[in-house]
Structures are given as structure tokens and as C-alpha cells.
Amino acid sequence: MTPVKTYRVKLAPPAKLWAYAWRSTSLGLSLAMVIATVFNQPLLVLTMALLGTAMGWVALDSIERQAPVKTSKAKFDHWQAQRQQLETQLKAAQALAQQYQAQLKTLAEAAPVPDAATAEHSLKSHFLSTLSHEIRTPMNGLVGMTQMVLQTDLTPQQREQISLAHDSALHLMNVINTVLDYSKLQAGHLNLDPRPCHPMDLLHQTLRGFYPQAHAKGLSLGYEDIPADTPPVLLDPLRLRQVMSNLISNAIKFTHKGYVHTSLRLTPTAQASTWLLHFTVQDSGVGFQASKADSLFQPFTQGLHHNPAMSGTGLGLAITRELVQLMGGHIQIESAPNQGAKFSLTLPCAQATPATSVQFHTPEPLSRAETPLHILVAEDHPINRQLLCMMLSHMGHTYAQAHDGQETLELFTQQRFDLVLLDVMMPVMDGMGALRRMRESRGASHPHTPVIMVTAYALNHDRQRFMDAGANGYVSKPISPPALQEEINRLVQLKSLAAA
Numbered sequence: 001m002t003p004v005k006t007y008r009v010k011l012a013p014p015a016k017l018w019a020y021a022w023r024s025t026s027l028g029l030s031l032a033m034v035i036a037t038v039f040n041q042p043l044l045v046l047t048m049a050l051l052g053t054a055m056g057w058v059a060l061d062s063i064e065r066q067a068p069v070k071t072s073k074a075k076f077d078h079w080q081a082q083r084q085q086l087e088t089q090l091k092a093a094q095a096l097a098q099q100y101q102a103q104l105k106t107l108a109e110a111a112p113v114p115d116a117a118t119a120e121h122s123l124k125s126h127f128l129s130t131l132s133h134e135i136r137t138p139m140n141g142l143v144g145m146t147q148m149v150l151q152t153d154l155t156p157q158q159r160e161q162i163s164l165a166h167d168s169a170l171h172l173m174n175v176i177n178t179v180l181d182y183s184k185l186q187a188g189h190l191n192l193d194p195r196p197c198h199p200m201d202l203l204h205q206t207l208r209g210f211y212p213q214a215h216a217k218g219l220s221l222g223y224e225d226i227p228a229d230t231p232p233v234l235l236d237p238l239r240l241r242q243v244m245s246n247l248i249s250n251a252i253k254f255t256h257k258g259y260v261h262t263s264l265r266l267t268p269t270a271q272a273s274t275w276l277l278h279f280t281v282q283d284s285g286v287g288f289q290a291s292k293a294d295s296l297f298q299p300f301t302q303g304l305h306h307n308p309a310m311s312g313t314g315l316g317l318a319i320t321r322e323l324v325q326l327m328g329g330h331i332q333i334e335s336a337p338n339q340g341a342k343f344s345l346t347l348p349c350a351q352a353t354p355a356t357s358v359q360f361h362t363p364e365p366l367s368r369a370e371t372p373l374h375i376l377v378a379e380d381h382p383i384n385r386q387l388l389c390m391m392l393s394h395m396g397h398t399y400a401q402a403h404d405g406q407e408t409l410e411l412f413t414q415q416r417f418d419l420v421l422l423d424v425m426m427p428v429m430d431g432m433g434a435l436r437r438m439r440e441s442r443g444a445s446h447p448h449t450p451v452i453m454v455t456a457y458a459l460n461h462d463r464q465r466f467m468d469a470g471a472n473g474y475v476s477k478p479i480s481p482p483a484l485q486e487e488i489n490r491l492v493q494l495k496s497l498a499a500a
């Protein structure tokens with residue numbers, strides 16, 4: 001019996017070159033696909049590329065190392081089966097590639113396309129907020145120091161001069177606050193804080209600050225009262241007073257003789273415990289054409305009278321309309337040239353429980369603390385640090401000073417403090433980092449010692465960020481001594497209640 005000859009398939013040199021080229025191409029394709037798509041769906045594309053490369057590599061390797069075949073016909077059948085297997089694998093790889101390509105297309109279509117206007121708006125809001133922060137920091141020293149000097153013994157001439165400087169600083173701060181409020185509104189960071197209040201109390205408080213200005217111009221500033229039995233309602237008293245102040249200030253500015261009259265009333269609606277607040281400011285000023293009314297609410301618009309004496313930021317009425325809309329109301333204007341103007345706003349509000357009604361109040365003047373505290377003052381700005389120390393001395397407290405976050409942490413662990421005044425922006429270690437480290441410390445001071453953040457950042461989300469990080473209180477620059485004392489007393493009371 002003739003023995004059967006066996007054959008081992010070996011690739012010819014051209015076939016080997018082709019195999020090497022196939023492998024190199026597969027690797028190059030994989031690398032190109034990874035680089036080209038690394039910022040989209042890298043895991044999906046990388047998986048596809050590696051799978052395709054592996055298939056080709058295994059197929060070529062199996063071609064190079066073929067099992068022996070016994071006859072020429074068997075050799076042909078073997079190669080035919082290998083070709084069909086490669087075709088099947090190729091179709092599977094193509095289907096997988098199409099599937100991943102469809103997924104990438106779907107994800108690309110769903111991804112949000114950056115809007116140039118949105119990006120510009122966000123950049124502008126961030127710039128205004130940062131600019132306001134940088135201005136408020138030195139203004140804190142100017143306003144605070146002049147206020148502290150006015151509490152000392154001065155000659156009449158000195159008191160008049162310091163008072164003028166203090167009033168000028170406050171006027172500049174009003175301008176800065178106006179810009180900051182507009183920045184908050186445009187960025188969507190201004191939130192309302194509804195509280196039970198009597199709107200008439202807010203109007204009385206607001207008018208009280210405008211009587212000297214109206215008297216200086218010879219104007220009659222009056223109001224129409226509402227019935228005493230009107231119930232308290234839920235409103236943001238700070239923002240309602242801001243709207244009232246803007247409208248009254250605008251009326252006095254453009255009225256040279258005659259009157260500025262305000263009226264406020266509450267009317268019930270068909271829904272139970274729901275009211276409509278109507279507030280009107282009417283003047284006998286210069287007036288304007290009714291067709292020009294909408295332009296008055298545009299930002300950075302100085303109205304229709306280019307008189308330097310009537311200048312301003314051009315944001316007052318723009319902010320007023322934004323606030324009214326934020327509170328769910330609307331505002332209307334009636335006017336004619338040389339016949340005065342009438343601004344009317346309507347706000348929906350819910351009735352509050354009389355027992356919980358609170359009034360907007362002015363903080364009491366500084367007083368000596370019954371129980372002096374030892375307070376850590378962390379502030380890198382030398383004037384602001386000195387100002388804080390002077391305020392604490394007037395309150396009867398003792399203090400230690402830190403110039404940066406690292407020194408703050410060291411003093412906190414070395415000495416026992418009852419409270420910490422912590423600036424946010426400090427060198428070496430910022431206030432947020434120092435706050436986190438203090439909460440984890442095991443030194444002379446208790447890790448849960450009350451911390452009041454002292455900062456020029458005045459957005460609502462900033463305040464919440466500080467509280468979420470572990471702060472207990474917050475005061476905004478420029479720091480008002482009564483406001484600082486009120487915040488300190490609040491934390492002391494809370495600590496006493498917790499200890500009891």
C-alpha cells in the first residue's frame with residue numbers, strides 16, 4: 001500500500017509581504033481611529049478597532065500555520081473553508097462598525113451645540129461679578145473706616161467733612177450694588193426670600209429715607225395708606241423695598257416742582273388666601289412720550305433727558321422690571337411730555353399667618369457684649385483686617401489676627417477661639433481650604449467652632465456654597481458693624497441653645 005503523502009502549506013515571499021502589510025495596516029488603522037475619535041466615544045471606537053485588528057491578525061496567523069492536508073483536493077477544500085470563514089468574520093466586523101457609527105452619530109446629534117450668545121452672556125456675567133468683588137473689597141475699608149471715625153469725638157467741621165466722604169462712599173457702593181444686582185439677574189443667580197410682612201411697613205421705611213431729598217427740592221412726598229386690618233402677606237421684603245426705592249428715586253430725580261405721590265393697596269382674588277398688591281408712584285415731573293416707555297426699561301439707558309444732574313447707571317428701571325417679573329407681577333407706565341409719569345405695578349401674594357408676621361427693621365447700634373468672645377480674624381487685606389478688629393473692640397471682644405489661610409489654621413490649632421471671621425480670598429491657602437481643614441483639626445479649638453465667612457462675593461449661590469462647606473454664618477463686604485454684631489449674636493444664641 002502506497003503511503004499517503006502529506007503537505008504543509010507555506011506562504012510564498014509575496015504572500016508573507018502581503019501578510020505583514022495587512023498587519024501594519026490594521027495596526028495603523030486602529031491607531032488613527034483612536035487618535036481621531038478620542039474626544040467623542042473612545043471606548044466604543046477603541047473596542048471596534050481592536051476587534052477588527054484581532055480578527056485580521058488571527059486569520060493571517062492561521063493562514064501561516066496551516067495543519068497538514070493529505071491530498072490536493074483536501075487542500076483545496078481546506079482553503080475554501082478558510083475563505084468562507086474569513087468572509088463571515090469580515091461581514092460581522094462590518095456590521096459591528098456600522099452599529100458603532102450609528103451610535104456615534106446619534107450621540108453627536110444629541111450633544112448640545114455651544115451657543116455664542118450664551119457663552120458671551122455667561123462671560124459678561126462672570127466679569128461683572130468678579131469686577132464687583134474686586135471693587136467691594138477696598139470699598140469695605142473706605143465705608144467702614146469713615147463709619148468708625150464718625151463714632152469718635154470730632155469737631156463740627158471734621159464731622160461734616162467725614163460725613164461727606166462717607167456719603168460719597170455709600171453712593172459709590174449703591175452704584176456697585178446696582179451693577180451686581182443686574183449681574184445676578186442676568187446670570188439667574190438672584191433668588192427670592194419670601195417672608196411674612198406688612199407691605200405698608202415697608203413703604204413707610206422706604207419713604208423715610210427719601211424725605212430729606214424731596215424736601216431739598218421743595219417737593220411734596222406723600223402716600224395713600226391702606227386699611228389697618230389688611231392681613232400680612234408673603235413677599236420678599238428686601239426686593240420689594242428695592243423696587244419701591246427705584247421707582248420713588250426715579251420720580252424725585254425727574255420732578256423739579258410739585259409732588260411725588262405713592263399709593264399701596266391689597267385686593268383679594270377669587271382664590272382663597274391670595275391677594276394682589278398694587279403699588280403706584282405718580283409725579284408731576286417732566287414726563288415723556290408714551291411710545292418711548294419701553295426704552296426706559298432697557299439696561300444702560302439714561303432715559304430721554306441728557307441732563308448730568310439726572311445721570312445714573314441706567315440700570316434702575318431695568319432691574320425693577322426684572323424683579324417685578326421674578327416675583328410674578330407686571331409693571332405699567334402712563335405719561336405725557338411735561339405732564340408727569342405714573343408707574344403702576346401689580347404683584348400676586350399669598351396671605352401669611354399674623355402670628356408669624358415680621359417687619360423689616362434696621363439693625364440696632366453697636367453695643368458691648370455681655371459675654372466677651374475670643375475671635376480669630378482671618379483677612380489678608382490689611383485695612384479690612386484692621387477694620388474688623390476695631391469693630392470687635394467696640395463690641396468688647398478680644399481677637400487674634402491671621403494674614404493667610406495657613407496661618408489661620410495654625411492659630412486655630414494652637415489657641416482656643418469662640419468664633420472665626422474667615423475671608424474667602426487669601427494667599428497660601430484660601431478660606432474654603434482653611435475651613436475644611438479646621439473641621440478636621442484636633443487642636444486647641446473645637447472643630448465645630450462657629451465660622452462666619454467674610455467676603456465680597458455676594459451671590460446667593462456663593463452663600464449656599466459656603467454653608468455647604470461647613471460655615472455657620474455669612475457677612476458681605478462692605479461690612480456693616482451692626483450687621484456683623486447681629487450675625488455674631490445669632491450664632492452665640494444658637495450655640496447657647498444647643499448647649500442647653
